[in-house]
Amino acid sequence: MTEADEKIRCDACPVMCYIRPGMTGACDRYANEDGQLVRVDPHVLLDHAVSEGAKVAPFLNAEGAWNGDILKTPGPFVTAVGAGTTYPDYKPAPFIVSSRVDGVDMVTVVTEGIYSYCGVKLKIDTDRHLGAECAIVRAEGEPVGHVTTGEYGSQMLSLGGVNHLTHGGKKEGRVTCETLLSLSNRKSVELVVDGGASVIVQAGKAPIINGKLEERMRVGCGSATIGMFAKQWGDKVDEVVVVDDHITGVLSEHQAGKLLGMRDTGIKMKGRRSTPGRYFHVAEPGTGWGGTNVADPLEIVAGFNPKVARSGMTMLMVSTTGEQYAFYRLDENLRPIEAELPETLRESVERIGENCEPALCSVLFMAGAGGSLRAGVTENPVRLTRSVRQALTTVTAGGAPVIVWPGGGITFMVDVTLLPANSFGYVPTPAIVAPIEFTLRLDDYAALGGHVDEVRPLAEVVAQHAERPNTIFASGAVARRVGARRKA
Template identity: 45%
Template sequence: MAVIIDQELCKGCGICAKECPNKAIVIENKKAVLQQNCTSCGVCTKVCPFKAANKNSEIKKGAVKCASCPVQCEILEGYTGACQRYRNVEGRLVRNRQLVTETQVGGPLITGVGAGTTYPCCRPAPHIVQDTVDGVEVVTVVTEAPLSYSGVKVKIDTNLFIGEEGAKVKRNGKVVGMVDTEEYGSKMLSIGGANLLTGKDGFIVARTVVEISNGERVTLKVDDGSTLELQVGYPPIIDGVEDTKMRVGCGSATIGMFAASLKEVVDEAIILDHHVVGLLSEHLAGEVVGMSWSGVVPNARKSTRGRYFGEHGKGWGGTNIENPREAIQSVDMSIAKPGIKILVTETTAQNAALFQVEADGSVKEIPMTSEVKAAVDHIAANCESARVSALYVGGTGGSARAGVAVNPIKVTQAVHHGDAKMTVGGAEAFVLPGGGINFMVDVEKVVPKAFTWVPTPATVAPVEYTMPLSKYKEIGGHVQAIQKLGELKK
């Protein structure tokens, strides 16, 4: 069904051009104009706010209809479908990426990257191969599975505050995910998921999941929070500033690890952290190294001995303290002595300042000594480089199993019992307990550029199931479709 654009209704807003997966629409004279590489995928018909884009009843002349997903692109000679996987070559649709057969030792016999699919899954998977490994006949079944139930968990190594938990994460003004619960030393984002993929902005959601998983740089905006430039394997850029260090621990943990070296150069240390601010002399670690409370009170809410809760903000250690002097709330001069030195720093030690208590209880900043600087540098040296990482998350508990065996439940059981090993793009996946096959995989261990998306919308992941031939027969595998690995590689 060819797409047509009603020029009378078109307002030239450009939304269709931005969303078109093939970049097959351009805006000319404030009107949308279709290009030759249009595949009638229908994205424009769904995103146009003025109903200017529609489909007629005729297939595009000279086009081949793709049946690899429900979209059914109509692809002209020399062009690819919306998913960028299949190209029309002399009237025949072929997978435009060579099947990746090289894998790690102990992995699948081949990967699913470049395999294509046999949608709608009632037929055997695209490749079912057999080989002998350590004297055992082994089978690997591969496919590229469109997964509506999918997303990506993004880990951002930073102490900076990016937004409240649960805050919406947007791309080009469209909601693509949310800020998740924070993990140790890192902020977490949850991008995608079935509800967002099937929502009104599902196309940009799918594209975002795939681009992050493929290691491309994306820019996201947290509601009432930061602008994030993220690329897996690289430092995060937060509000235009690259963050280079991941904290060594919370403020309390930093005190615990470095109490001995800090005690040698200062009388007190406040380690600023938006979760737990540490106070050296009051902390149990301070007692262990022979210190007693100095009389200094940090500007934070007390939790337990030497441990205080910080407040989120854009300041030092991800707190609301932007001037280090503000970290010192007060000094009890009935306990403190004039001349004592107080170090204020962060868990990453990227910022540090040294203060001295005066006879009247006031505090003034003094130059950093070489000994104190060495102690601060020691903390920094134990911090890791900040980077972005991601786990692709998906569920293959549905029809994708039918291409593996005639008894889908037995595929699930084989995976959960460890009788079949599931991998994604050659990388080992962690399968979550409970029903279905819900998995997570480190995108950096997957074959590069392994993910794509189809405008149903859903993401497409390469999936492999590897098991002994005997087990494959037992679960009702499609043994008639098995091919010898050597024959395939020829």
């Protein structure tokens, strides 16, 4: 037998690698072991998927009570992590597993989907300006996504998608795939926004923006901060300005100040007045005070009305995280002169910081489960989509709950920190490989035209595939990995 004859062809993705004995394919997920095509990564079965230290249910206790919430109820669950794929489309899913739960016959269909139509949504808790909306986001100099609309206290990025994966140049697709894979597997990635900031992001970690570690998510906009803390300032200072790129708050004009009987101070603010005590666009966006581009907060103050203001009047200026603050007294020319912050005001500044949540990066993987996946579940794929819509079928990813978008298809999002470590892979087409599971009653599975002949009891699956048992801890999940093997 020649060396060429010893190669086997992998059909787990469109690349169709020929693999020599003892070697892996281009994706490093499948290998030639003694003439058999084997899955390199072990298959993951969850014993329990809540916080570490919680009581772990006995493995294979399939008769345990189940209330429909896979993550919160102890009990075994077959994930698709390491299970293999349904590619080509006509093959049933690698594992279609039955169990009897609380007297009900259940089926879980598991497969690793190959997703060209996928991406991640990044929520970065910061007031810092990362870049203009629609600005290109780059990794290794290649475009991998864009800045999207900001949310309350967070900057949002949308990365990936089929256009970056397949419609750009070869390097763009490769870098996009690597970026999505790293972020989904909770690794750090450096991103640069055109005309904006450099940011290092990692799921569950604080962002590093232009080399500075973020610590806090803002307590609220400037107006909201005034509303929350007005009573702590009412009798201690004449004026408070909470600097914010979106809505800067001015205590004496704000309704909260009026209700406390605050006197007018004659302050004149730059920007556009919206309603009393609320100002838009006092400065340009940036990485300075309150997400503006100012390093000196007095830049947003146009002056004081001499008919109202008086010498000796006091003013506190503070950011929406409490990280920047300054205290001033007006001199005889009504110019603010910085002074030491009185102890009576220090507690209120610290209270703003206390009420800020820790800054974090949140990564949501998003993908559309198309024909390959559904054909692996049923010979009539649209019935699976309808079953998901009717809540007869529960969709999970690596055992984690997902958000299924309304409308056509099965488009879902999942928080990557809820999955076991390294749940995501790739194929060089390029595309991301991610686990997905469909759980439903056995009779419902038969009704939607499922591959009933391929259903196997959970105990049989474990008995035949528990070749490399190991207990791991990842994302608070206690998982048992078993080797997944399939014939070429």
